[in-house]
Amino acid sequence: MYLLDKLKLIPGDIILTRSDEKNSSLICRITNSNFSHAILYVGESSYIHSDLCGVHSGNIQRLLIDKPQYVKVVRVDDPVAIEKAIIYARLQVGTSYSKISAANAFAKTFTKMDAKRQFCSRLVATAFEQGGIKLVANSYACLPQEIADSVLVCEVQDCVYQAEPKEIEFAMSIDPIKKQTEITNNILISVRKLLGNKVQSLSDITSALIADPKYDNEVTEIYDTSGYLTMWQYEQGKNPWRYNIDLFNALPLSESEKHTLAMKELKIANKLLDLYTNNLMQYLYIKEQYGLKYAKQQFCLYEILVKNALAHKLTVENILGK
Structure with missing residues (x-):
């Protein structure tokens, strides 16, 4: 198991991940992508993302990664945009998850009625769009891979390491x-x-x-x-x-x-x-x-x-x- 080195991360970094779980592998296969999930790092070991439980925060020290190639960290070089993106993401905490929009993201379709709900890549892309950075062509219907491939981000290198047994124990604790x-x-x-x-x-x-x-x-x-x-x-x-x-x-x-x-x-x-x-x-x-x-x-x-x-x-x- 692997973890991200929080000393290499800064607020506003975007974390793209996948796993060996069935749903993640299926998403990657259907969308022809390397990643199935997008996360916004907000600093002090905390991140915000959208999953089936809605938009909520998590601890980077609990984000276990199956293989080092299953994660990519990218960075936007705009402190003002980053600050606005983080503020927007924090305000979205509690927003319900949209299964329909997440499923339709590959086809680039979404309904305005569902625009206030979130899924992972929409949350990250719309957060930066609020800050004036349009990472993808359609922030409301995008895939994690599109964010990973955006020309407006650069990759953060060498930020994954093999977790120690005590770190794995903590990550899996209550x-x-x-x-x-x-x-x-x-x-x-x-x-x-x-x-x-x-x-x-x-x-x-x-x-x-x-x-x-x-x-x-x-x-x-x-x-x-x-x-x-x-x-x-x-x-x-x-x-x-x-x-x-x-x-x-x-x-x-x-x-x-x-x-x-x-x-x-x-x-x-x-x-x-x-x-x-x-x-x-x-x-x-x-x-x-x-x-x-x-x-x-x-x-x-x-x-x-x-x-x-x-x-x-x-x-x-x-x-x-x-």
Whole structure:
């Protein structure tokens, strides 16, 4: 088994894969392609893709590859486009999968009625099109192989290595991200029963309730009972050293290793702080402007997340002596 070297990857890299599984081999054979799946790497070991469970995130350290020739990583040389593509992909999380559009991609046909749903190569291609980079002729009906062959990407070389037994064990262990995906999908299934299929992602819920606040209480209750509002507790329990100076100092690392780790963590903390602060201000505006109970609930969530990000930032800044 093989893994991708995350030290060789940067945010915005596109990962094309296939496997020995029946469905993957069938797709490659029917489409005369080397790859059956497309993934967008968003940094910090995380990627976003669309599969039968819809659009969700994953951990690159859990992406086992059967053979080294079964993966290709390509890169777009445009930082602005990459940033916009990642923002777009994040907003698509929770969007349902389109079996029809995925099946019709080879024939280059799609229905506008299905345009809001996703499949793997559509997600990646439309994300970059939002950033001003048209990787393929038809972003809504394209194959992973077309992205791999695009003249607007260059291949990232030597980024695959043979996984160690401990790495394989971790990759196959219980994945908390799957629980997050399950929670997100359950929220969307319940909300769609109230608001209809116009809600394809979590971001659609806000605009739908602004347009029609009839189900404000019901949607708020769905979130309350979903487990979504306390997902942040898992990360804090797993990595408490990120939020406590004494615990960080107690890590079994040399001083130089701690400094390197702190520099990396500072970048993560700053990105999260920017993201959470932006969302906090958006929900503050919506709460004050429209009086939605749902907006107040989300505002309270992002208050907690901003507080956590600040604790993270202050911890590593202290380690760095700032």
